[in-house]
Amino acid sequence: MKIGIIGSGGREHAICSSLKNSNKINKLFCFPGNAGTEEIAENINIDLNDFESIKNFIINKKIDLVVVGPEQPLVDGLVDYLEKFKIKVFGPNKLASQLEGSKIFTKKLCEKYNIPTAKFGIFQNKKDAKTFLKNSNFPTVIKADNLAAGKGVYICNDEIESNIAVDEIFNGKFGDTKNLLIEEFLKGEEMSFFTIHDGKTFKNFETAQDHKRVLEGDKGKNTGGMGAYSPSRLINEKLKNKIINKIIKPTLKGLNHIGTEYKGFLYTGLMIVNNEPYLIEYNVRMGDPECQTILPKLKTSLSDIILACCEKKLNKINIEWLNKKSLCVVLCSKGYPDAYKKNEEIQNLSKIRIEENEFIFHAGTKKKNKKFYAVGGRVLNFVSISDDFSSAKEKVVSKLEKLNWNSGFYRKDIGYKVIK
Numbered sequence: 001m002k003i004g005i006i007g008s009g010g011r012e013h014a015i016c017s018s019l020k021n022s023n024k025i026n027k028l029f030c031f032p033g034n035a036g037t038e039e040i041a042e043n044i045n046i047d048l049n050d051f052e053s054i055k056n057f058i059i060n061k062k063i064d065l066v067v068v069g070p071e072q073p074l075v076d077g078l079v080d081y082l083e084k085f086k087i088k089v090f091g092p093n094k095l096a097s098q099l100e101g102s103k104i105f106t107k108k109l110c111e112k113y114n115i116p117t118a119k120f121g122i123f124q125n126k127k128d129a130k131t132f133l134k135n136s137n138f139p140t141v142i143k144a145d146n147l148a149a150g151k152g153v154y155i156c157n158d159e160i161e162s163n164i165a166v167d168e169i170f171n172g173k174f175g176d177t178k179n180l181l182i183e184e185f186l187k188g189e190e191m192s193f194f195t196i197h198d199g200k201t202f203k204n205f206e207t208a209q210d211h212k213r214v215l216e217g218d219k220g221k222n223t224g225g226m227g228a229y230s231p232s233r234l235i236n237e238k239l240k241n242k243i244i245n246k247i248i249k250p251t252l253k254g255l256n257h258i259g260t261e262y263k264g265f266l267y268t269g270l271m272i273v274n275n276e277p278y279l280i281e282y283n284v285r286m287g288d289p290e291c292q293t294i295l296p297k298l299k300t301s302l303s304d305i306i307l308a309c310c311e312k313k314l315n316k317i318n319i320e321w322l323n324k325k326s327l328c329v330v331l332c333s334k335g336y337p338d339a340y341k342k343n344e345e346i347q348n349l350s351k352i353r354i355e356e357n358e359f360i361f362h363a364g365t366k367k368k369n370k371k372f373y374a375v376g377g378r379v380l381n382f383v384s385i386s387d388d389f390s391s392a393k394e395k396v397v398s399k400l401e402k403l404n405w406n407s408g409f410y411r412k413d414i415g416y417k418v419i420k
Contacts, residue, residue, distance in 0.1 A: 002027040003303070004058060005041070006048065006078070007069030008034050010330070010363035010381040011288035015067060015302070016041050017361065018295045022303040029063060035372050036362025048073050051081045058087055065090065067306060068264075071147055074284050075101035090306045091264040092197075092284045096255055099266075099282040103145050103181055106282055113250040117279045118183040118271075126170050129180060133162045136182070144169045145179040153222055155185065188273035189417075190280070191232045192290050193243050195268070196305065198314035199261035202248070204240070206297065206321065207232040208290040209417070214337055216413045223337045224378055227414030229327040229389060230293045234272050243268065243277045251282070263309060292361045292381045293328040297321050324357075324385040327392040327415050331400065331408045333364070336377035344407040346372040346379070352399055359383040360399070379408060389418045 001024055005012050013036040016028055020040050031054065033043035046053055048070075058066060066082060068074055068091035077094035098105040110117040118141065123129035133140070142165040144152035152174040154165035162182075169180050194205040208230040214220040247268060255262055267283035267290070286294075295302065299320040308317045333340035346365070349372045354360060361383065364376015382399050386392040393415055400410060 001025055001064040001303075002029070002062060004029040004031060004061075004063045004066045005033075005037070005069060006031050006054075006066065006073055008032050008037075008363075009070065009288050010361040010378065011286055011291040012069040013037050013361040013363070014292040014295045014359075014381075015069060015286075017359070018298060018302040019067075022301050024301075024303055029061065031057075034362045035365035035367035036360070038367055048078075049076070051078060054078070055082060055085055055087065058082070059085065064088060065303075065307065065310065067091070069285060071097070071100050071283065071285055074264075075147060088310050090310055092262055092266075093260060095258065095260045096262050097284045099251070099255075100284040101147060103143055103281065104179055106279075107181065109251060109254045110279060113254045115247050115250050115279055116277065118186050120181050120183045123180055123182065124178065126166050129166045129170075129182060130163055132182060133159055133166070136162070137184075138162075139185040141181075141183040141185050142166065142169070143181045143183065144174040144177045145181065146175055146177055186271040186273055186278055186280075188271045188278070189234060191234050191270045191272055191277075192228075192287055193232075193235075193240075193268040193270055193277075194286065194290070194294065195248060195266045196309060196314070196319075197252075197262045197264060197266060198309040198312045199263045200312050201315045202252070202262075202266070203314060203317075203319055205265065205319070206230055206294045207235045208287065208293050209233070209415075210287060210290055211411060211414055214411075216411050221337050223332075225287065225289045225330060226332070226411045227327070227329045228287070228289045228293045229325070229392075229415045229418060230290065230297065231325075233418050239272065239275055239277065243270065247277060247279050288363075289328045289330055289378075289381050292359070292383050293326045296357070296359055296383060296385050297324055297326050322385065324387065325389045325392055325418075326383065326385040327389055327396060328381050328383040329393075329396050329400065329410050329414045330363070330378050331380040331382065331403070331405065331410045332378050333374050333376070334407055334409055340377055341407065342375050344374045346374055346403075346405055346407075348403050348405070349380075352402055355395075357385045358395055358399065374407065389415050390420070393419055
């Protein structure tokens with residue numbers, strides 16, 4: 001069968017890499033892909049906003065299944081559009097994707113179905129938001145309502161920082177924003193909890209801990225993710241049941257009540273406070289770099305799981321995992337998440353030897369005349385799976401040091417809470 005993967009990041013390279021292990025698949029296409037997917041799939045340079053061109057290509061090439069990686073096409077309704085033409089597609093529809101597309105949609109769902117989350121206020125202009133902040137306790141959390149590539153969240157320690165956040169959001173830093181949220185700051189530890197859904201049933205799809213901040217010690221600006229490890233050190237059976245019963249099941253019930261179901265990956269971003277889960281946010285796809293951290297541990301065929309979801313037969317699949325620890329470090333262009341140079345050559349990349357249980361997933365890369373170039377802020381994902389986090393980290397750092405890319409940087413403390 002032929003499969004198409006929508007997206008160009010490390011997540012999509014990891015999905016391609018996992019799918020190519022299936023003996024049922026004879027051709028992969030990646031829209032638009034990167035230098036890593038080019039090695040294992042046919043990259044198709046197509047505008048992801050041009051749904052008609054995507055649909056025509058899928059039909060012309062007789063692609064059997066489409067997997068949507070990033071959030072923007074999901075929120076824009078690509079799944080609904082393709083399904084109108086009887087194309088089999090894995091990902092949530094436009095209405096269900098509002099879980100990520102609008103933080104206010106999700107907060108109102110939480111209110112209605114008693115889902116534990118931080119207390120919040122919704123503001124439609126700078127004046128009201130700043131008036132509210134004059135009497136707020138700090139730190140406080142300020143969020144753009146719309147999609148912001150994982151970056152539209154500010155943790156503010158005082159009124160000055162808060163006013164800057166309000167100005168940046170309403171001045172259009174993350175696109176046209178009509179609303180922002182101000183939330184109470186929950187003091188605990190974050191965890192990413194993943195599930196996979198077929199519209200009727202769902203199954204757990206591992207846990208991870210993501211390092212979002214650009215600087216070591218989890219300081220500095222928010223990024224799309226500087227690294228991750230899996231499983232989360234916080235997960236236990238009791239906590240897992242609380243997450244499912246207090247957060248995921250009520251959310252699915254809420255979606256059901258507004259006339260839709262959920263199909264695809266669901267990323268539940270949590271704050272764990274004294275072993276109690278609070279919903280921070282939903283993402284309607286696999287996380288990036290959590291996906292790169294989780295998929296190498298999957299024993300069951302990813303294509304079988306995804307097909308089962310598309311056919312509402314997920315209950316018939318047993319998802320098995322390697323009993324291993326996984327760690328990922330993201331190599332970024334110097335300057336990220338602010339301005340950075342593009343088209344910087346990544347020398348030595350083809351000289352790096354990849355051993356068993358080691359992976360390099362490309363993100364912001366392109367290949368030209370057999371040379372690799374960085375074209376994005378997050379460039380490469382170095383992943384290792386091992387019996388313990390320490391040895392996984394050692395292998396990853398060893399590869400990064402061998403690459404020795406002068407135009408990039410990475411956080412040296414990824415996984416510091418699980419590595420003594």
